[in-house]
Amino acid sequence: MVTANPLISWTMMSRTHFISFYYPSNETLVVAPSLASTTTVAGQKRWADNTAMLAFKSPHLVLRFQFYSSIAPTVPPRKKKVHQRAQNKPQPLTRAIHTSATNLYKFSRTFLHAPRPNLISTTLHQYFHLIFHFRRMATKRSVGTLKEGDLKGKRVFVRVDLNVPLDDNLNITDDTRVRAAVPTIKYLTGYGAKVILSSHLGRPKGVTPKYSLKPLVPRLSQLLGIEVKIANDCIGEEVEKLVAGLPEGGVLLLENVRFYKEEEKNDPEFAKKLASLADIYVNDAFGTAHRAHASTEGVAKYLKPSVAGFLMQKELDYLVGAVSNPKRPFAAIVGGSKVSSKIGVIESLLEKVNVLLLGGGMIYTFYKAQGHSIGSSLVEEDKLDLATSLLEKAKAKGVSLLLPTDVVIADKFAADANSKIVPASSIPDGWMGLDIGPDSIKTFNEALDTTQTVIWNGPMGVFEFEKFATGTEAIAKKLAELSGKGVTTIIGGGDSVAAVEKAGLADKMSHISTGGGASLELLEGKQLPGVLALNDA
Ligand SMILES: Nc1ncnc2c1ncn2[C@@H]1O[C@H](COP(=O)(O)OP(=O)(O)O)[C@@H](O)[C@H]1O
Numbered sequence: 001m002v003t004a005n006p007l008i009s010w011t012m013m014s015r016t017h018f019i020s021f022y023y024p025s026n027e028t029l030v031v032a033p034s035l036a037s038t039t040t041v042a043g044q045k046r047w048a049d050n051t052a053m054l055a056f057k058s059p060h061l062v063l064r065f066q067f068y069s070s071i072a073p074t075v076p077p078r079k080k081k082v083h084q085r086a087q088n089k090p091q092p093l094t095r096a097i098h099t100s101a102t103n104l105y106k107f108s109r110t111f112l113h114a115p116r117p118n119l120i121s122t123t124l125h126q127y128f129h130l131i132f133h134f135r136r137m138a139t140k141r142s143v144g145t146l147k148e149g150d151l152k153g154k155r156v157f158v159r160v161d162l163n164v165p166l167d168d169n170l171n172i173t174d175d176t177r178v179r180a181a182v183p184t185i186k187y188l189t190g191y192g193a194k195v196i197l198s199s200h201l202g203r204p205k206g207v208t209p210k211y212s213l214k215p216l217v218p219r220l221s222q223l224l225g226i227e228v229k230i231a232n233d234c235i236g237e238e239v240e241k242l243v244a245g246l247p248e249g250g251v252l253l254l255e256n257v258r259f260y261k262e263e264e265k266n267d268p269e270f271a272k273k274l275a276s277l278a279d280i281y282v283n284d285a286f287g288t289a290h291r292a293h294a295s296t297e298g299v300a301k302y303l304k305p306s307v308a309g310f311l312m313q314k315e316l317d318y319l320v321g322a323v324s325n326p327k328r329p330f331a332a333i334v335g336g337s338k339v340s341s342k343i344g345v346i347e348s349l350l351e352k353v354n355v356l357l358l359g360g361g362m363i364y365t366f367y368k369a370q371g372h373s374i375g376s377s378l379v380e381e382d383k384l385d386l387a388t389s390l391l392e393k394a395k396a397k398g399v400s401l402l403l404p405t406d407v408v409i410a411d412k413f414a415a416d417a418n419s420k421i422v423p424a425s426s427i428p429d430g431w432m433g434l435d436i437g438p439d440s441i442k443t444f445n446e447a448l449d450t451t452q453t454v455i456w457n458g459p460m461g462v463f464e465f466e467k468f469a470t471g472t473e474a475i476a477k478k479l480a481e482l483s484g485k486g487v488t489t490i491i492g493g494g495d496s497v498a499a500v501e502k503a504g505l506a507d508k509m510s511h512i513s514t515g516g517g518a519s520l521e522l523l524e525g526k527q528l529p530g531v532l533a534l535n536d537a
């Protein structure tokens with residue numbers, strides 16, 4: 001009988017989808033026959049002979065499904081004869097899921113003697129929820145499906161995320177996002193498309209010169225090997241003229257799309273104006289995919305096809321793929337200062353991970369919730385109850401949630417502050433925790449040594465100050481070392497990525513995400529409007 005909450009994951013292979021139900025307890029394990037084996041054969045629903053129905057005990061896998069979807073129009077040769085019908089007339093994915101789920105229900109009732117019918121339906125509910133979520137996120141049409149015939153001479157509106165940090169002299173201090181945008185642009189120009197690039201920079205209120213995209217032009221031109229033109233606006237006559245004058249293979253960068261308040265309001269008229277500039281829409285702005293704005297979501301309604309760029313695809317592949325079906329043990333490291341926006345992520349991560357390490361500014365909310373003195377450390381008073389319930393939830397789920405045992409404290413928030421190392425449970429008044437301590441680093445490293453997949457979001461301390469960068473650097477080094485041993489390491493979040501870049505370890509990691517908020521929303525199980533708006537594969 002199944003009693004624990006399931007973790008459901010979905011892996012998309014080239015032509016087959018696997019859905020696995022993981023129950024983190026020593027319960028009965030059942031491997032369900034694949035859908036292809038259970039769907040209608042010669043007018044009869046039956047289990048195929050070659051699929052064993054297994055029921056045995058295991059701490060992990062309980063139910064595993066396999067089905068063929070609409071993107072998998074054929075079944076493997078071995079099954080050709082039996083599944084003639086499935087081969088000739090592929091089922092739409094949604095029907096396949098439905099059939100699959102119905103079969104699971106019947107199967108469970110018949111072969112497990114329906115121990116808990118309501119449990120089965122709960123499982124199916126979650127099953128549907130997750131499948132639709134991941135399916136909608138992961139099966140969008142790719143820019144790679146567009147070839148010369150589709151692109152030559154066509155105007156392509158490409159939403160990129162060029163929201164890069166600039167110093168006071170408007171020099172780019174981290175060009176990761178510019179470099180990440182290049183493959184899609186080069187692909188399009190290579191096929192003779194006329195590329196219209198659109199992005200935001202910062203959060204301007206109206207036209208604000210310091211948020212102009214002009215400083216991006218030299219670096220973009222250098223990376224693309226062509227002279228990128230810049231418009232003074234993102235809509236209007238002048239822009240239309242510049243677009244009309246674009247040669248095949250040319251690139252025009254529109255001015256900051258957030259100079260119009262209509263952008264963030266996802267105003268349909270504004271979206272139409274943007275769309276009127278082009279024939280095709282490509283969204284490659286993963287970092288902004290969690291925003292339903294005119295240039296990320298609205299515009300897709302008026303341009304066909306609307307497809308995902310290569311960066312968008314890569315991000316979804318890694319984040320959806322690695323998190324939906326991770327190699328285990330699976331660990332998450334969450335730090336940084338955005339406690340309120342990350343505490344929800346912790347809750348959803350507890351459903352997925354085996355190990356959860358917390359650092360950065362959010363730990364003090366947990367300590368305070370446990371009754372410890374935290375001095376003047378960062379705390380979100382309204383999240384104390386949530387912190388307590390998360391600690392209980394982790395315990396109930398058997399997730400190893402580790403808080404730092406010692407911290408580096410400072411007498412002020414400054415690079416030259418006096419500092420000392422104290423147990424995390426006794427921070428004196430007037431002092432604030434700004435980094436994790438050496439014992440914590442050791443414990444975290446040991447915990448990470450056991451893992452196969454690690455996602456990291458948020459630094460362990462105020463790494464911008466050398467004195468408080470040790471914990472963050474230690475984690476970056478550990479992940480680089482683990483990557484070398486075949487562990488999948490995924491870094492998301494602007495500051496975490498900056499810390500890894502600063503340590504010179506970015507190229508050692510399996511994946512560096514260009515989206516902080518976007519990757520977190522994805523991990524939380526939220527749908528990204530910028531992805532949903534695109535055409536299905
Ligand atoms: N103990 C702490 N107290 C205050 N700020 C912290 C602490 N630890 C880390 N930070 C700050 O958190 C910021 C990054 O947080 P956040 O934006 O949540 O991360 P990310 O951008 O990686 O998602 C950094 O500027 C860092 O200085």
Ligand SMILES: O=C(OP(=O)(O)O)[C@H](O)COP(=O)(O)O
Nearest residue numbers: 161163287288494515516517518
């Ligand atoms: O930098 C971004 O987000 P991130 O800091 O969460 O990675 C994106 O460009 C989105 O910007 P926004 O959070 O102003 O919408």
